[in-house]
Amino acid sequence: GQQVMQIPQYQHVQEGEDFTTYCNSSTTLSNIQWYKQRPGGHPVFLIQLVKSGEVKKQKRLTFQFGEAKKNSSLHITATQTTDVGTYFCAGKAGTASKLTFGTGTRLQVTL
Amino acid sequence: AAGVIQSPRHLIKEKRETATLKCYPIPRHDTVYWYQQGPGQDPQFLISFYEKMQSDKGSIPDRFSAQQFSDYHSELNMSSLELGDSALYFCASSRGQGSYGYTFGSGTRLTVV
Numbered sequence: 318g319q320q321v322m323q324i325p326q327y328q329h330v331q332e333g334e335d336f337t338t339y340c341n342s343s344t345t346l347s348n349i350q351w352y353k354q355r356p357g358g359h360p361v362f363l364i365q366l367v368k369s370g371e372v373k374k375q376k377r378l379t380f381q382f383g384e385a386k387k388n389s390s391l392h393i394t395a396t397q398t399t400d401v402g403t404y405f406c407a408g409k410a411g412t413a414s415k416l417t418f419g420t421g422t423r424l425q426v427t428l
Numbered sequence: 429a430a431g432v433i434q435s436p437r438h439l440i441k442e443k444r445e446t447a448t449l450k451c452y453p454i455p456r457h458d459t460v461y462w463y464q465q466g467p468g469q470d471p472q473f474l475i476s477f478y479e480k481m482q483s484d485k486g487s488i489p490d491r492f493s494a495q496q497f498s499d500y501h502s503e504l505n506m507s508s509l510e511l512g513d514s515a516l517y518f519c520a521s522s523r524g525q526g527s528y529g530y531t532f533g534s535g536t537r538l539t540v541v
Binding site (some may be wrong): 359360361364365405412415416418420 | 449459461470473475484517518520527528529530532533534
């Protein structure tokens with residue numbers, strides 16, 4: 318079945334440093350979504366990418382979808398303590414309605 | 429704005445008991461999804477409903493069943509509970525079968541003792 322892996326599993330940065338998480342799917346995706354889950358919370362939708370090579374920005378967050386539509390990345394510039402949480406990519410393959418979540422990257426930010 | 433409502437928030441059951449989790453999606457959302465998340469794990473897809481019909485099925489045990497009712501709320505029924513069923517159960521809803529992202533509820537934390 319479809320597998321979506323993320324690296325790293327965990328990253329600890331100091332406030333102000335940059336952070337990147339990488340997402341790789343075993344199958345070609347029709348689209349990819351990114352979610353953030355705070356400790357003790359539920360996943361919150363951040364963004365969706367659909368086109369090959371697409372790049373989208375949300376303030377300090379930059380999202381990319383690979384040319385082959387099998388990988389994606391999320392880059393956070395100048396992290397803040399409010400960025401703490403687990404970032405999941407989630408992909409759809411073909412016409413399936415379900416999202417397969419990646420393994421997640423847990424980000425810890427300290428002062 | 430209305431969110432996805434799940435009840436109960438917490439549930440403690442003994443082994444071999446049954447549990448029913450409820451989900452009330454955002455009005456006018458046409459698809460409901462159930463996910464199971466173990467500690468430190470990613471959410472695992474269980475089942476989904478589009479316009480009250482089952483649309484997709486994931487790694488849902490045979491002991492579990494789900495349905496969506498005429499008012500669009502959904503219930504996840506779990507029988508013969510096992511210790512390994514202890515997890516967070518999230519319901520999410522979307523419109524356009526997720527083309528605009530999923531909105532998750534706050535989850536039900538099930539503990540089986």
